[in-house]
Amino acid sequence: xxxxxxxxxxxxxxxxxxxxxxxxxxxxxxxxxxxxxxxxxxxxxxxxxxxxxxxxxxxxxxxxxxxxxxxxxxxxxxxxxxxxxxxxxxxxxxxxxxxxxxxxxxxxxxxxxxxxxxxxxxxxxxxxxxxxxxxxxxxxxxxxxxxxxxxxxxxxxxxxxxxxxxxxxxxxxxxxxxxxxxxxxxxxxxxxxxxxxxxxxxxxxxxxxxxxxxxxxxxxxxxxxxxxxxxxxxxxxxxxxxxxxxxxxxxxxxxxxxxxxxxxxxxxxxxxxxxxxxxxxxxx
Amino acid sequence: xxxxxxxxxxxxxxxxxxxxxxxxxxxxxxxxxxxxxxxxxxxxxxxxxxxxxxxxxxxxxxxxxxxxxxxxxxxxxxxxxxxxxxxxxxxxxxxxxxxxxxxxxxxxxxxxxxxxxxxxxxxxxxxxxxxxxxxxxxxxxxxxxxxxxxxxxxxxxxxxxxxxxxxxxxxxxxxxxxxxxxxxxxxxxxxxxxxxxxxxxxxxxxxxxxxxxxxxxxxxxxxxxxxxxxxxxxxxxxxxxxxxxxxxxxxxxxxxxxxxxxxxxxxxxxxxxxxxxxxxxxxxxxxx
Numbered sequence: 001x002x003x004x005x006x007x008x009x010x011x012x013x014x015x016x017x018x019x020x021x022x023x024x025x026x027x028x029x030x031x032x033x034x035x036x037x038x039x040x041x042x043x044x045x046x047x048x049x050x051x052x053x054x055x056x057x058x059x060x061x062x063x064x065x066x067x068x069x070x071x072x073x074x075x076x077x078x079x080x081x082x083x084x085x086x087x088x089x090x091x092x093x094x095x096x097x098x099x100x101x102x103x104x105x106x107x108x109x110x111x112x113x114x115x116x117x118x119x120x121x122x123x124x125x126x127x128x129x130x131x132x133x134x135x136x137x138x139x140x141x142x143x144x145x146x147x148x149x150x151x152x153x154x155x156x157x158x159x160x161x162x163x164x165x166x167x168x169x170x171x172x173x174x175x176x177x178x179x180x181x182x183x184x185x186x187x188x189x190x191x192x193x194x195x196x197x198x199x200x201x202x203x204x205x206x207x208x209x210x211x212x213x214x215x216x217x218x219x220x221x222x223x224x225x226x227x228x229x230x231x232x233x234x235x236x237x238x239x240x241x242x243x244x245x246x247x248x249x250x251x252x253x254x255x256x257x258x259x260x261x262x263x264x265x266x267x268x269x270x271x272x273x274x275x276x277x278x279x280x281x282x283x284x
Numbered sequence: 285x286x287x288x289x290x291x292x293x294x295x296x297x298x299x300x301x302x303x304x305x306x307x308x309x310x311x312x313x314x315x316x317x318x319x320x321x322x323x324x325x326x327x328x329x330x331x332x333x334x335x336x337x338x339x340x341x342x343x344x345x346x347x348x349x350x351x352x353x354x355x356x357x358x359x360x361x362x363x364x365x366x367x368x369x370x371x372x373x374x375x376x377x378x379x380x381x382x383x384x385x386x387x388x389x390x391x392x393x394x395x396x397x398x399x400x401x402x403x404x405x406x407x408x409x410x411x412x413x414x415x416x417x418x419x420x421x422x423x424x425x426x427x428x429x430x431x432x433x434x435x436x437x438x439x440x441x442x443x444x445x446x447x448x449x450x451x452x453x454x455x456x457x458x459x460x461x462x463x464x465x466x467x468x469x470x471x472x473x474x475x476x477x478x479x480x481x482x483x484x485x486x487x488x489x490x491x492x493x494x495x496x497x498x499x500x501x502x503x504x505x506x507x508x509x510x511x512x513x514x515x516x517x518x519x520x521x522x523x524x525x526x527x528x529x530x531x532x533x534x535x536x537x538x539x540x541x542x543x544x545x546x547x548x549x550x551x552x553x554x555x556x557x558x559x560x561x562x563x564x565x566x567x568x569x570x571x572x
Contacts, residue, residue, distance in 0.1 A: 103389070103544055108414055128394055131544035160541060210551055254446065255555050257417035258389055261548025264496060268542050 002026055003073070008088055010149065011098035011135035011221065012244065020079055028089035030065070031073055031081040039246035044070060044082060046215065046245040053214065060208045063201070063242050087241050093228040095147075097137035097170050098221045098243075102262040103128055107218040109249055118219075125156065126163050130269070131262030134158070134166050135221060140228040142173040167273050170224070188277035190236040191226045192270050198224055199274060201240040202267050209260040213251040217259045220244050222266070285309060286357065291374045293422035293435075294384035294507065295531065298359030306359055306367075313348070313372035314356045316365055322533035327353055327368055329501070329532040336500065343494045346487070346529050348373055373528045378515040381433075383423035383456050384507045384530075387549040389414055393504040393536065404505075411442055412449045416556075417549030420444055420452050421507060426514040427462040428472075434461035453556055456510070457564075474564035477512045477525045478557050484510055485561060487527040488554050495547040499538040503546045507531050508553070 003023040012022075020033040034040030047067040050056065066085035072078045088094050105127060106118035125133040138149040150166070158166065165183070171191045172183035192198045202222075226238040286306040288298045298304025306314045317323030330350040333339065351369035358365040374380050391413060392404035411419040419442075424435040434455065444452060451469065455461040457477045458469035478484045488508075512525040 103548070108409070123394070130541050131548075160539070211555065213555070252446070253559075254416055255552050257548035257552040260551055261389070261417075261544035264547055265542050265544040268497060268499070272540075 003031065006030065006086070006088070008094055008096050008138055008147075010096050010138050011100075020077075020081075023073070023081075024086050024089070028086050029068060030084045030086040031071070032084060034070070034080045034082060035246055040080075040082070042248060043244075043246045046248040047082065047084075050215070055214070056212075057208070059204065063205055063240055065241060065243065087223065087225060087239075087243075091225060091227050091229075091237070093140055094225050095137070095139040095170060095228055097139075097166075097224045098135040099132050099224070099266060100127070100135050100219065100221045101132050101266065102218070102220075102258040103131040104258055105219040105247075107216065107247065107249065107258075110218075110247070126158065126160060127262075130160055130163060131265035134163060137166065137170055139170050139172070142228070142232075164269065164273070167269060168277075171273075171277075185273065185277040187226070187231055187236060188274055190231055190234050191224075191238045192274045193278075196238070197236070198238050198240055199267065199270050201238075202263065202270065205240065205242075206260065206263055206267060209256060209263060211255065213253050213255055216249045216251050216254075216256045217242065217245070218247040218249065220248065220259065222263075286314065286359075288359065289313065289372070289374075291377075291380055291382050291424065293382050293424050294438075295421075301360050303358060303360040303362075303365075306356065307372050307375070311372050311375040312351065313370045313375075314354070314367040315370060316356075316358060316367050317353065323366075323368070325535065326531075326533045329535040330368065330370075333501070333532075338500060340494070342490065346491055346527060348528060348530065373509060373526070373530070374511055377511060377513050377524070379426055379513065380511045381423075381425045381456060381514055383425075383452075383510045384421040385418050385510070385553060386413070386421050386505065386507045387418045387553060388504065388506075388545040389417040389549055390545055391505040391534075393502065393534065393545075407442075412444060412446060415446060416449060417552035418449075420449055423452060423456060425456050425458070425461040428459040428514070430462045432462065450556060450560075454560055457560070471560065471564040473512070473523065474560055476523045479561045479565075482525070484525050484527055485554065485557050487525075488550065488557065491527065491529075492547070492550055492554060495543060495550060497542065499540050499542055501538050502536045502541075502543045503529065503532070504534040504536060505531065506535065506546065508550075 003025050006022055006024045009022065022033065023031040050064060051067045065087055068083035070080050071083050073081050104118065104122055106115040122128050127133045134155060136149065136152065136155060138147050141148050168183040168185050171185055171187040173186040174181055174184045220242055221244050223241045223243050226236040230237065286308055289305055289307045296304045298306060303316050305316065317327065333347065334350045349371035353366050354369045355364040356367040374382060390408055392401045408414050413419045422438060422441055424433045427434055454469040454471050457471055457473040459472040460467065460470050480486065507530050509528045509530050512523045516522065
C-alpha cells in the first residue's frame, strides 16, 4: 500500500513535526489519523452510526464521505486511522473550499476550556456575524496554470466583505494573486448554479436539516469541490461534501438549528453571487 | 382610561408602583421608553419598519401596529413620560391563552458590552436557548375544567429544560393545564390552535419563508407571542390563534446578512409544534 500526503488539503490537520497527518492511497482512499482526547472516537462513532442509519435518505448520503472502517497503518507507527473515501481522487485539477458551518462552533457538552476557546475564535471570525466562516480554499488560476491559496492568517481576519470576495475568487479564472484586478466570477454559474450545482445541493441539504434530529454537526465543515480540467466546457462536476465529525453529538429529538441557520446564511451568500454574476453587474 | 394589562406573561410589569406598560380601552398598548438606549432603539425600529417598503404586507401582520411615541401618565406616578403607542395584540380576545417564546440560540449579539454578553450567555446556557434555539419566557393557559388560568412562576419557566419546554407547549393547547404533573396534558386544542390553514404552524411557516431571505433586520432577543381565544362563541374560527413578534429593543440592521440566529431557532420551534400536531393527530387514533 503506497501512501502519501494529500495534495489539496485546505484546512484541518496536516502532517507536521512528527505528528501524523492524513494520507491517501492510489485506490481512492483517505486515511485520517484518529485524533486524541475522544475526538477520534466520536468521529468513528458517528461514521459507524451514520453508515448503518437506515433513516438517512439515499440522496442525502451522497453528501457524506463513504466510510471504510478503521485500520492500523504501518507507516504511521501502527497508529489507528479512519479510512474514508478520498473525495478528490476522481478530480484531476480540483479547486476546493472548506467552510465551517454554524454561528457557534462550541456546544453544551464541551469542556469549559474548549467553549471559551471557541467563543473567542467565533467572535473574531465571521462565524458569529454570518453563521459560517471560510477555513481555507485553494483555487486554480487558468492564466498562471497553477493553484493559489490565500494566506491562512489573512483568511482568519476577514469580515463579511472578505467572505464575499473569497466566494467570488473561488469561481474566477483571472489572475488571483494580483489583488488589483477584480475576480471575474467566470465560473459562477457552472459551479454555483445549474440543476446540479452547489446551490441546488445546498438547498437539498437544507431541507434535510429542517427535519433531521439524529445528529448535531458541531464544528463540521462543508467542502466545495469542482473540476478545472473540464470547466471551460461548462462541466464543473461541482460537489458539496460534509466533513469533520469529531464533535458530532446525538440530536435527541432537536434539529441542528445551529448548522441550519449557518447553512441558510451561506446559501444566501452563494445565491447573491450567482445572481450578481448572472446580472453581469460590475458593482460589488 | 389606562390600566395595567391583564395578560402580560413576560417582560416588565407595571405593578406595585413600578414602571411598566399600560393599555387603554381602544386596543392600544403603551410601552414606556426604557432608559439606556433600548427604548430609543425600539422606537427607531418601529419607525423604520412601519415605513419600510421592502416588507411584504402579509409579513407586516405579524408585527404590532405602531402609533408613534406619545406622552402618557406613567404607571409609577412619575407623571407624563414618553411611551411607544402600539397595537394591543390581545385586545380582541375575551379570555386569551398567551405564551411568550424568545427565539434564537443566543440573545447576545456582536459589539455588546462584556457585562451584557456575560449576563446573556449565562442565561442562554442555563435555559433551553442554547440547546433548542428558543426558550419559553412566560405563559398563561386557561384551564377549562378549573375555569381558571395556569400561570407558572417565571423562575419555574426559566428552569425548563428540553422536556419542560415540550410539556409547556403541550399544556398551552390543553384544556387541563392545571392538572397534576402525573396527568398527561390532553392537547385538546392542538389541531385547532397549532394546526389548520390559519393556525400557529401555518403562520410560523410564513414567517420562516421571509426569514430565509430577509436581510433588513436582525431580531436579537425578540419574542414570538402566541395568543388564542378560550371563550366559546360557537364560531368555527373561534380560537383565532395568532402569532406576533414583539420586543425590539435590541434589533439591528441586517447589513446584507440574514438573521440566521432567529431563523435557526424559529425552525427548531416549528419542529416542536409540528411534532405536537402530529402526535395529537395520532393520539386521537390511539384513543389516548
